Every structure is written in C-alpha cells, then in structure tokens.
Amino acid sequence: MKSTLRVVKTWFVAVAFVVLIIVFWYCSFLFSRLGLRAPALNHSLCHSSWEWESLNFNVSRRTKLFLTLKDFFWHKNTVNLKLPYGITDSEVTLQKTLAGLTDYDMLESTESLSCRRCVVVGNGHSLKNSSLGSVINQYDVVIRLNNAPTRGYEEDVGNKTTMRFFYPESASHNPGTHNQPDTLMVLVPFKHPDLLWLKWILYNEKRVKHGFWRPPPLIWMGKTSQLRVLDPFFMYMTASRLLNIPTSVDPSIKKVVNYVHPTTGILAVYVALNYCNVVHLAGFGYPRADEREQLIHYYGDDTMMSMMASIHNISKEAQALKSLEDSGAILHLRPLSG
Ligand SMILES: *[C@@H]1O[C@H](CO)[C@@H](O)[C@H](O)[C@H]1NC(C)=O
Ligand SMILES: *[C@@H]1O[C@H](CO)[C@@H](O)[C@H](O)[C@H]1NC(C)=O
Ligand SMILES: *[C@@H]1O[C@H](CO)[C@@H](O)[C@H](O)[C@H]1NC(C)=O
Ligand SMILES: *[C@@H]1O[C@H](CO)[C@@H](O)[C@H](O)[C@H]1NC(C)=O
Ligand SMILES: *[C@@H]1O[C@H](CO)[C@@H](O)[C@H](O)[C@H]1NC(C)=O
Numbered sequence: 001m002k003s004t005l006r007v008v009k010t011w012f013v014a015v016a017f018v019v020l021i022i023v024f025w026y027c028s029f030l031f032s033r034l035g036l037r038a039p040a041l042n043h044s045l046c047h048s049s050w051e052w053e054s055l056n057f058n059v060s061r062r063t064k065l066f067l068t069l070k071d072f073f074w075h076k077n078t079v080n081l082k083l084p085y086g087i088t089d090s091e092v093t094l095q096k097t098l099a100g101l102t103d104y105d106m107l108e109s110t111e112s113l114s115c116r117r118c119v120v121v122g123n124g125h126s127l128k129n130s131s132l133g134s135v136i137n138q139y140d141v142v143i144r145l146n147n148a149p150t151r152g153y154e155e156d157v158g159n160k161t162t163m164r165f166f167y168p169e170s171a172s173h174n175p176g177t178h179n180q181p182d183t184l185m186v187l188v189p190f191k192h193p194d195l196l197w198l199k200w201i202l203y204n205e206k207r208v209k210h211g212f213w214r215p216p217p218l219i220w221m222g223k224t225s226q227l228r229v230l231d232p233f234f235m236y237m238t239a240s241r242l243l244n245i246p247t248s249v250d251p252s253i254k255k256v257v258n259y260v261h262p263t264t265g266i267l268a269v270y271v272a273l274n275y276c277n278v279v280h281l282a283g284f285g286y287p288r289a290d291e292r293e294q295l296i297h298y299y300g301d302d303t304m305m306s307m308m309a310s311i312h313n314i315s316k317e318a319q320a321l322k323s324l325e326d327s328g329a330i331l332h333l334r335p336l337s338g
Contacts, residue, residue, distance in 0.1 A: 040138070041117065050327060050328045052273075055324070059237055064231075066105070066229060067230070069095070072094065079233065079236050082192075083194070083232060084191065085239065094195055097199045097202065100224075101228070103225055103228075106184070110140065113140055117140045117277065117278040118272045118275070118276035119281070119282055121143065121157060121282050123296075123297045123298060125287070125295045125296055126284075127153075130156045130282070132336060133153075141275075143271075144179075145164070145165050146164075146166050146167075147178075150178045160180065161178075165188050168197040168216030169212055169216050172217065173217035186229075187228070188230050188235070188267065193210075235267055237270060238262045243313075243316055262317070269324070273329060284332065286304065
C-alpha cells in the first residue's frame with residue numbers, strides 16, 4: 001500500500017515537472033512572439049569589417065556635424081553653392097541665426113563614447129507590428145526623422161531619440177511630445193526660408209508664411225538649447241558622392257525638371273556613416289511605385305501616391321542603400337515577429 005502511494009507520488013511529481021516545463025517553454029515562446037525578449041545588442045559589433053575608405057566617397061570622414069558661429073567664415077567658400085548644398089546668398093541670415101543659438105556641440109555622453117553604435121529609424125510602414133522598439137532603445141545613438149511619433153508606438157519604434165533631423169515643414173510645434181528632454185533637434189536647411197524660420201523662432205520675430213510648401217509651425221515650444229543646424233556639407237556629399245546626382249543647375253537650362261534633392265533619410269544615413277562605428281537601419285524602404293494605395297509610414301495615412309510629386313529620387317536612394325548593405329557598411333534590422 002505504502003509503496004503504491006510512493007509510486008503515485010513520484011509519478012505526480014514527474015508529471016507536474018513536465019507540465020511546468022511545457023508551460024515555461026510556451027510562455028517564453030509567447031514572449032518572444034510578442035517581441036518582449038529582444039536579443040541583446042552584440043558588443044563585439046564595434047570590430048566591424050567596413051572601413052570609411054572602402055566606401056570610395058573620396059572625401060575624409062567628418063565627425064563634427066553642426067554649424068557653429070566660430071567657424072562660419074571659413075565655411076563660406078568651401079562649397080560655392082546655394083542651399084541645400086552650400087550657404088551662398090544665405091551668409092547674413094545664417095550668421096544671425098547661429099548667433100541666436102546657445103550651444104553648437106554634440107551631447108557629451110555621445111561624444112565621449114569610444115564606439116558609437118547608431119540606428120537610423122526611418123518612418124517606413126514596415127515598422128508597424130515589428131516589435132523592434134526594445135532593440136532600437138539599446139543603441140548608443142538613435143536618429144529619428146521629421147515628425148515621426150514615438151508616443152503610442154513604443155513597442156515598434158522605441159522611445160529613445162538622441163537626434164531628430166527636421167526642416168520647418170516637418171517640425172512639430174511641441175517637440176516635447178515625441179522626444180526626450182535632451183534630444184538634439186537638428187535643422188536640415190533645404191532652402192533659405194528654412195533659416196529664416198529658425199531666426200524668427202530664436203528672436204521671436206514676425207513670421208512670414210511664404211516660401212514653404214506646407215505651413216511650418218508658427219510657434220515652436222522646444223528648448224532652444226537643444227537646437228542645432230546641420231552643416232550643409234553633409235547634404236552636398238550625400239548628393240554628389242553617395243547618390244551621384246547633380247548638385248548645381250546648369251545655367252544654360254532655363255527650365256529645370258529633373259532637379260532632385262536627397263531625402264532626410266538618406267542624408268541621415270550618410271551622416272551616421274561619418275559619425276558612427278556601427279550603422280543599422282530600421283524602417284527604411286518604400287512600397288513599389290505602382291502600389292499607389294500602399295501606406296508609406298508606420299503612422300498616419302500617407303500613401304505611395306503622395307510620393308509621386310516628390311522632389312526625391314527614391315529608386316536611386318534604394319540602389320545606394322543596397323550597395324552600402326552589400327559592402328557591409330549598413331545593416332537593416334528585420335521585424336522580430338509578424
Ligand atoms: C557577436 O558578433 C560577432 C561578430 O559579428 C560574432 O562572432 C559573435 O558570435 C556574436 N555574438 C553573439 C552573442 O551573437
Ligand atoms: C578625389 O578628389 C580629388 C580632390 O578632392 C580629385 O582631385 C580627384 O580627382 C578625386 N578622385 C576621384 C577618383 O574622383
Ligand atoms: C498589426 O497588428 C494588428 C493587430 O494584431 C493588425 O490588426 C494589423 O493588421 C497589423 N498590421 C500590419 C501592417 O501588419
Ligand atoms: C522609455 O520607456 C521606458 C519604459 O516605459 C521608460 O522607463 C523610459 O524612461 C523611457 N525613456 C524615455 C527616453 O522616454
Ligand atoms: C532616378 O534615378 C534613376 C536611376 O537610379 C534614373 O534612371 C532616373 O532618371 C532618376 N530620376 C530622376 C527624376 O532623376
């Protein structure tokens with residue numbers, strides 16, 4: 001009788017043990033499906049294989065990203081072009097604007113790192129349900145673009161933002177909502193009115209609305225200590241060396257039709273290649289050109305149709321990203337689930 005009881009007990013323990021293991025395995029399976037168990041960022045990543053020289057841009061690497069009032073004067077003649085590639089005809093406005101800033105430097109916490117692991121978060125629809133948020137948050141530097149939201153999308157895009165690249169039409173009037181308190185707000189000046197907009201904000205001058213393709217915010221509630229102006233040199237190099245597109249208009253051509261500028265996204269990739277040791281991308285890429293009803297962002301309802309009239313050449317940019325990927329300089333993060 002006693003021994004039967006012991007056998008039953010042993011069996012009971014064994015079965016309970018097996019059930020427990022199955023439950024545990026199933027839970028961890030569920031968690032990984034939900035993206036709650038994101039892989040840790042590999043620390044040996046910094047010994048990566050690509051060298052700046054192997055990218056063949058024929059220009060030295062620059063890790064100083066922002067314009068300062070101090071070096072304003074020698075910048076004048078480095079690239080004799082108008083915005084977005086040079087500062088010709090914008091010198092006076094630029095000088096006044098830069099004088100209104102209080103800081104021109106990168107965050108010390110980022111600057112002092114011996115290895116900078118960066119992720120550029122594009123705004124692509126592929127981020128939806130990607131569960132990449134906790135992976136993105138692990139990078140040393142997270143670069144975001146334009147008015148892409150984070151609040152309400154943390155699971156897929158994370159909530160860390162080291163730098164946000166924007167221009168007036170893509171500025172949100174309250175940057176506090178989708179950034180953290182020390183996020184650097186980096187103005188990418190595409191045209192002269194973009195500098196004027198910043199000057200009006202900094203000096204609280206009367207705003208003028210023309211010169212923009214969409215009304216920019218008239219009130220900007222961010223902290224001016226976080227504002228920086230990206231050196232147009234990076235836009236110039238993105239166009240001329242990464243994309244090989246014309247950067248000046250041939251004066252003999254009266255009507256310019258195919259004059260395209262790089263997107264903020266490809267610009268951010270070029271900047272990251274300069275500044276970072278590791279460059280990963282998330283949420284890059286567009287639907288096919290004929291999929292006109294396809295959503296293009298992980299938020300909002302812009303479709304491929306809205307890209308038709310754009311001044312960008314996204315097929316050319318896709319080619320450039322592909323060759324950077326092939327050379328091992330960048331890596332696309334893939335969705336964890338779904
Ligand atoms: C980290 O990356 C290195 C080189 O890419 C690789 O050899 C190593 O196995 C990786 N470690 C982990 C834990 O994934
Ligand atoms: C590289 O740039 C230098 C000047 O900066 C120029 O003289 C040279 O022709 C360029 N080389 C190539 C291969 O484009
Ligand atoms: C994302 O997940 C939601 C809920 O599971 C689903 O309704 C939606 O269709 C998914 N979207 C995409 C783009 O996969
Ligand atoms: C991001 O979200 C986590 C979890 O909710 C929170 O602990 C952290 O402070 C947030 N970070 C930022 C920069 O908002
Ligand atoms: C865009 O780039 C492709 C090649 O990558 C080229 O064939 C096409 O003409 C370009 N379009 C414009 C508008 O420049």
